[in-house]
Amino acid sequence: MAATQSKPVIIGVTGGSGSGKTTVSQAIYHNFSNESIMILQQDAYYNDQAEMTMAERRAVNYDHPLAFDTDLLITQLKQLQQYKSVEKPVYDYTQSTRSDKTIHQEPKDVIIVEGVLILDDQRLRDLMDIKVFVDTDDDIRIIRRIERDIKERGRDLDWIIDQYLATVKPMYHQFVEPTKRYADLIVPEGGENRVAIDLLTTKIRSILMRKKNGRAQNSTQVI
Ligand SMILES: Nc1ncnc2c1ncn2[C@@H]1O[C@H](COP(=O)(O)OP(=O)(O)O)[C@@H](O)[C@H]1O
């Protein structure tokens, strides 16, 4: 009998900016060393804006679904789903465009996809096996965002506040928060929620074990 290979399991982690999506995803990922698991960040799939001036880039609404090259994200997810490698784009927040580098990504058994708008598009939702919404109060999220964007994304306080009021907050309520209803699991307080991180880790451990056992069985059937 020919060996069959089941598809990788895709876990979507969403929530507002500063909710702790990256922290939760990394905490889960770091519970596995040398295992078949990877993270794909939706932020890497922001539109390429190399042809735009810095002033034009600054005026973009980065919290609207059209800010993302979702077709590319879907194409690459489908390739990974078929156990094919991809060249992931790299995003530079300080320049608000893609870098000219890409990262070679080998396929894995478990793919964590994290980003603000990964549950907004039905095509993306249909690819996800487990959907997680990290739910953190608006005031905590803006405080975290101020600290992070000043330290890591080359922003100043006026920029962060203007952007938050003009786009981040209204888009959160229009596009991000409504996707909570698609979530299988809602995680309050993100990165500090050890119980949720441990539960997801246990689930992923059992998926990885099942995949390993399936492969071992297939290889003995082929022999
Ligand atoms: N539970 C937490 N307590 C304190 N700081 C946190 C917590 N979770 C995340 N952070 C910090 O808040 C910032 C935003 O978190 P991050 O995980 O990047 O959020 P997101 O990916 O949802 O934007 C980061 O600087 C991170 O270190």
Ligand SMILES: Nc1ccn([C@@H]2O[C@H](COP(=O)(O)O)[C@@H](O)[C@H]2O)c(=O)n1
């Ligand atoms: N050039 C850009 C691109 C994105 N943003 C903001 O990033 C947020 C999403 O990333 P998180 O890690 O915070 O989830 C999103 O809210 C965009 O406003 C940006 O400021 N500049």
